[in-house]
Amino acid sequence: xxxxxxxxxxxxxxxxxxxxxxxxxxxxxxxxxxxxxxxxxxxxxxxxxxxxxxxxxxxxxxxxxxxxxxxxxxxxxxxxxxxxxxxxxxxxxxxxxxxxxxxxxxxxxxxxxxxxxxxxxxxxxxxxxxxxxxxxxxxxxxxxxxxxxxxxxxxxxxxxxxxxxxxxxxxxxxxxxxxxxxxxxxxxxxxxxxxxxxxxxxxxxxxxxxxxxxxxxxxxxxxxxxxxxxxxxxxxxxxxxxxxxxxxxxxxxxxxxxxxxxxxxxxxxxxxxxxxxxxxxxxxxxxxxxxxxxxxxxxxxxxxxxxxxxxxxxxxxxxxxxxxxxxxxxxxxxxxxxxxxxxxxxxxxxxxxxxxxxxxxxxxxxxxxxxxxxxxxxxxxxxxxxxxxxxxxxxxxxxxxxxxxxxxxxxxxxxxxxxxxxxxxxxxxxxxxxxxxxxxxxxx
Amino acid sequence: xxxxxxxxxxxxxxxxxxxxxxxxxxxxxxxxxxxxxxxxxxxxxxxxxxxxxxxxxxxxxxxxxxxxxxxxxxxxxxxxxxxxxxxxxxxxxxxxxxxxxxxxxxxxxxxxxxxxxxxxxxxxxxxxxxxxxxxxxxxxxxxxxxxxxxxxxxxxxxxxxxxxxxxxxxxxxxxxxxxxxxxxxxxxxxxxxxxxxxxxxxxxxxxxxxxxxxxxxxxxxxxxxxxxxxxxxxxxxxxxxxxxxxxxxxxxxxxxxxxxxxxxxxxxxxxxxxxxxxxxxxxxxxxxxxxxxxxxxxxxxxxxxxxxxxxxxxxxxxxxxxxxxxxxxxxxxxxxxxxx
Numbered sequence: 001x002x003x004x005x006x007x008x009x010x011x012x013x014x015x016x017x018x019x020x021x022x023x024x025x026x027x028x029x030x031x032x033x034x035x036x037x038x039x040x041x042x043x044x045x046x047x048x049x050x051x052x053x054x055x056x057x058x059x060x061x062x063x064x065x066x067x068x069x070x071x072x073x074x075x076x077x078x079x080x081x082x083x084x085x086x087x088x089x090x091x092x093x094x095x096x097x098x099x100x101x102x103x104x105x106x107x108x109x110x111x112x113x114x115x116x117x118x119x120x121x122x123x124x125x126x127x128x129x130x131x132x133x134x135x136x137x138x139x140x141x142x143x144x145x146x147x148x149x150x151x152x153x154x155x156x157x158x159x160x161x162x163x164x165x166x167x168x169x170x171x172x173x174x175x176x177x178x179x180x181x182x183x184x185x186x187x188x189x190x191x192x193x194x195x196x197x198x199x200x201x202x203x204x205x206x207x208x209x210x211x212x213x214x215x216x217x218x219x220x221x222x223x224x225x226x227x228x229x230x231x232x233x234x235x236x237x238x239x240x241x242x243x244x245x246x247x248x249x250x251x252x253x254x255x256x257x258x259x260x261x262x263x264x265x266x267x268x269x270x271x272x273x274x275x276x277x278x279x280x281x282x283x284x285x286x287x288x289x290x291x292x293x294x295x296x297x298x299x300x301x302x303x304x305x306x307x308x309x310x311x312x313x314x315x316x317x318x319x320x321x322x323x324x325x326x327x328x329x330x331x332x333x334x335x336x337x338x339x340x341x342x343x344x345x346x347x348x349x350x351x352x353x354x355x356x357x358x359x360x361x362x363x364x365x366x367x368x369x370x371x372x373x374x375x376x377x378x379x380x381x382x383x384x385x386x387x388x389x390x391x392x393x394x395x396x397x398x399x400x401x402x403x404x405x406x407x408x409x410x411x412x413x414x415x416x417x418x419x420x421x422x423x424x425x426x427x428x429x430x431x432x433x434x435x436x437x438x439x440x441x442x443x444x
Numbered sequence: 445x446x447x448x449x450x451x452x453x454x455x456x457x458x459x460x461x462x463x464x465x466x467x468x469x470x471x472x473x474x475x476x477x478x479x480x481x482x483x484x485x486x487x488x489x490x491x492x493x494x495x496x497x498x499x500x501x502x503x504x505x506x507x508x509x510x511x512x513x514x515x516x517x518x519x520x521x522x523x524x525x526x527x528x529x530x531x532x533x534x535x536x537x538x539x540x541x542x543x544x545x546x547x548x549x550x551x552x553x554x555x556x557x558x559x560x561x562x563x564x565x566x567x568x569x570x571x572x573x574x575x576x577x578x579x580x581x582x583x584x585x586x587x588x589x590x591x592x593x594x595x596x597x598x599x600x601x602x603x604x605x606x607x608x609x610x611x612x613x614x615x616x617x618x619x620x621x622x623x624x625x626x627x628x629x630x631x632x633x634x635x636x637x638x639x640x641x642x643x644x645x646x647x648x649x650x651x652x653x654x655x656x657x658x659x660x661x662x663x664x665x666x667x668x669x670x671x672x673x674x675x676x677x678x679x680x681x682x683x684x685x686x687x688x689x690x691x692x693x694x695x696x697x698x699x700x701x702x703x704x705x706x707x708x709x710x711x712x713x714x715x716x717x718x719x720x721x722x723x724x725x726x727x728x729x730x731x732x733x734x735x736x737x738x739x740x741x742x743x744x745x746x747x748x749x750x751x752x753x754x755x756x757x758x759x760x761x762x763x764x765x766x767x768x769x770x771x772x773x774x775x776x777x778x779x780x781x782x783x784x
Contacts, residue, residue: 002455004551004619016558063576070525071568078528079561085539086554089547090458096540097460107532114529118522170460329459346455347548 001327001415003089004347005367012375013087014383018311020083022304024076026195029188029303032069033146034196036117039065040139041220047136054213059124061200066121070114088372090327091318098166098175098319099156106152109145116142147189154185161247161314167321183238190232191303194273197221197228198299201280202292222280229274244320247313250410254312255305256382266305269298315373315410324412326372336415341368353419362427365420369412376428377435385428386435397425453616454544454773461782462541469541470763476533478759482649483527488599489643489650490520491571495592497676502585511669512676517575517592519657524568544777545770548619549612553605556625560605567598604629607638614769615700637695644687645758651680652751655735659744674739681747682732688725703768707761714764721757724750 008016039058046055084092096103120138127135158180159166166175201221208214240248252262276295279288318325328336335344342348342361345368350361377386389397401421405413414421462469494516501509538546550557574591581588608625611632612618622628629635658673696707696718706714728750735743 003547004554006551006554008555020561067569067572070528071565071572074525074528075561075565075568078532079558081535082550082558082561085547086551086558089543089551093458093539093543093547094460096536096543097458097463100463100536100540103536104533107529107536110529110532114525118525122522172463331459346453 001090001341001368002345002347005364005371006086007367007371008087008375010375010378012378012380012383013371014373015375015378015380017080017083017087018308020076020079021311022307024073024080025303025307026300027068027073027076028150029192030195030199030300031065032073032113033143033150033189033192034194035061035065035200036139036143036146037193038196038200038221038224040136040143041224042217043136043139045216045220047132049216051213051216053210054216057208057213057217059121062121062124066117069117074114088318088325088327090329091323094319094323095156095160098170098172099159101172102152102156102176106149109148109152113142113145113149116145150188150192151185154188155181157310158184160317160319161310162242162244163320163322180239180242183235183242187232187235187239190228190235191306193224193228194232195299195303197225197280198273198276198292198295201276202289202296205289205292218280222277222282225277225280226274229270229277233270243313246409250313250315251309254309266302269302273299312410316405316412326369326412328369328412328415333413333415337417339417340420341365341416342420353423358423358426359430361420362423362425363431365416365424366427366431369414369416370424373411376431385432386439389428389432390436392429392432394425394429397428398422401425452773452776453619454777455548456777457544457780459780461780463782466541466779466781469537473534473537473541474756474759474763476530476537477762478755480527480530480534481645481759482755483523483530484603485646485649486653487520487524487527488603489646490516490523491592491596491599493647493650493654493676493680494520494574495589495596498585498589498592502589508668508672512672514575514578515657515669515673516654517571517578521571521575524571528564541779542613542766542770544779545613545616545773546609548616549609552612552619552622553608553625553628556605557609560602563598563602567595567602570595570598603642604635604639607635607642608632611635611638614766616773634695634698637691637698641688641691641695644684644691647680648684648688649751649755651677651682651684652748653677655681655744656748659739678732678735678739682729682736685725685729685732685751689729692722692725699765700769702771703765706764706768714761714768717757717761717764721754721761724754724757728754 006013039061042054042058042061045051046058081092116138120135120142123135123138155176155178159175159178162178162180163175164178165171166178201218204214204217204221208217240251243251252259255262257265272291273295276291279291314320314325316325317323318327321330323329340352342353342364343351345364348361348364348368350357350364353361374383374385374388376384378384381387392400398421400407401414401424402418404411414424416424494513497509497513497516501507501513570591574588574595577588577591605625608628611634612622612628615632618631621631654673655677658670658675658677661667662670662674696704705711707718709715728747731743731747731750735747
């Protein structure tokens with residue numbers, strides 16, 4: 001709102017953040033955390049049984065963990081930070097002020113994680129014999145550090161939705177030690193292990209030739225899975241219970257599914273993953289590859305669903321009760337309605353709405369207060385205005401905008417004066433008509 | 445009230461206070477930045493050197509260059525992870541204490557800024573492929589070199605994004621004319637000068653590192669690769685440090701009047717800071733020249749220590765340039781600091 005604005009057009013500003021976050025979480029949970037735990041478990045079995053071949057396999061897998069986490073994994077992590085900076089600077093800037101030292105600690109942990117991972121991989125062949133134990137310990141340390149990064153960042157994410165007393169005290173610890181933190185961390189931990197198994201199982205059954213080794217690895221995978229799936233459900237439930245009341249009611253809506261579909265899909269999916277666990281324990285020589293691939297894909301979808309829910313249920317806020325999803329502050333409500341939004345933004349090229357600059361002013365207002373969640377046109381039909389505000393007249397829009405937070409309580413109020421509301425309505429109407437007009441022409 | 449605000453091109457600071465003492469943050473940012481930039485120097489120059497050495501090996505049919513190239517590629521693949529992770533701390537602090545400047549300058553080149561993410565991923569993947577396929581593609585050198593070239597070219601481009609961003613954050617008066625990244629490259633007067641200064645530093649630092657590495661290895665092993673590393677290392681360190689004598693002043697002259705004045709006599713403190721750096725740089729050149737002639741441990745240790753001191757001074761000067769440039773804006777739109 002108070003910084004320059006940017007328009008990613010059809011892609012959608014919100015979608016961009018969402019895609020980056022989902023990709024990062026998939027890689028971080030499945031590969032960096034789940035993958036490390038499983039590879040180190042593999043090394044453990046290899047040491048216990050003196051199995052050189054299995055040890056070499058674990059080494060090879062580590063190479064891929066290294067490649068993936070230090071490229072796509074690390075850079076999408078930075079990417080979340082960059083996309084939010086560019087798209088909702090007010091929000092990420094405020095979060096950095098509140099949680100600076102948490103992030104700083106997170107950085108120290110990152111540094112050690114990277115160094116441990118590099119050491120773990122590059123010393124694999126060098127540290128043999130008496131030094132093998134040390135190598136294994138480096139592996140354990142790597143798992144612990146990867147997990148600690150999750151613990152810290154989850155504190156921040158949880159505080160966004162449940163900052164407790166923070167809004168009054170502005171105290172770091174009040175925000176960080178929120179009720180949602182512990183269940184959410186535990187849920188993610190076991191989700192990461194589940195994901196790791198679900199992704200590595202099809203890979204292992206394709207790549208690993210030796211039947212005996214495969215038997216060993218699958219039994220280990222199975223053990224992790226039958227422990228993790230039930231715990232994931234337990235902590236997931238606790239997580240939901242710890243959310244603010246309003247957020248709880250939004251969970252099913254947030255997935256975009258009906259109540260019925262939501263329950264069926266999630267329960268069946270988890271059941272299938274559990275069955276995979278039992279099958280793995282059995283370690284049948286003929287393993288149903290389809291089941292493995294399905295669980296891999298399904299569990300990735302599950303974690304994506306979790307992220308989307310997390311992003312959606314805190315609406316209309318981005319920091320609960322303090323800042324709205326578009327970066328405007330709750331406490332600025334009266335001021336902006338009176339003085340206008342444009343006059344309060346250094347970067348708005350128009351400060352006051354006139355008949356001539358109406359559309360230009362409207363576009364700037366759209367970019368200041370709506371584009372964080374909406375685009376004019378785009379792939380996500382529930383958010384794009386070419387479908388949500390299709391065939392709305394300019395007057396209908398101008399009547400809707402002042403009340404939008406009451407009609408749709410996932411939306412923040414429009415913090416602007418009456419003239420600005422009219423300009424915004426004019427712009428949306430013009431842009432939507434134009435986009436839909438072009439579409440209609442194409443169809444004919 | 446609103447009208448008054450509109451006069452400055454800089455937005456108000458966020459409502460929440462900066463969580464700590466400014467001087468404390470400033471010390472951390474100066475130090476964390478040097479650590480980051482040393483790894484970036486080695487990453488950028490190392491990947492370019494790797495490709496150049498491989499090509500030299502193909503041209504001269506001398507296996508030593510090929511082996512040296514592989515050594516560079518291996519080290520680059522390790523250092524790049526450290527370079528990235530070390531960049532997080534300075535970026536975190538700059539975002540926190542210069543929010544009013546760094547955020548606008550980032551958003552103004554926002555689309556290219558985000559493109560950095562896929563670009564680095566591609567570059568790093570190419571460099572991994574380059575390194576891990578060295579044996580496999582032994583007989584397909586053309587393909588193999590292309591992987592390295594692809595990775596290195598991207599790495600030569602990415603510094604421009606950072607440089608544009610930090611050059612832009614220091615000149616809010618130009619934001620109104622800013623129309624995206626490519627136009628900004630020629631809008632802000634310091635960008636290319638910064639780029640050449642940075643590149644020369646990269647090859648100088650990489651040279652020093654290569655020399656150190658070759659020296660350490662050749663104590664135990666007489667492999668000609670290590671001898672070549674030493675020769676190559678000290679020559680590049682000398683050549684590129686020498687170039688800095690031109691690149692540095694050119695950059696200073698491109699800065700705004702306040703900065704130039706402060707460093708050229710206007711402020712005793714700033715002038716001495718720069719003066720000491722220049723004297724040390726000349727000293728370093730002399731020592732590196734001697735090192736070319738005769739290798740002694742003493743010469744090497746002095747060259748390394750002086751280089752590190754210069755890097756520290758440069759990072760500090762960089763911070764002072766920022767403070768001088770932003771001072772008038774900070775006066776007008778103060779930051780939200782903690783109450784005592």
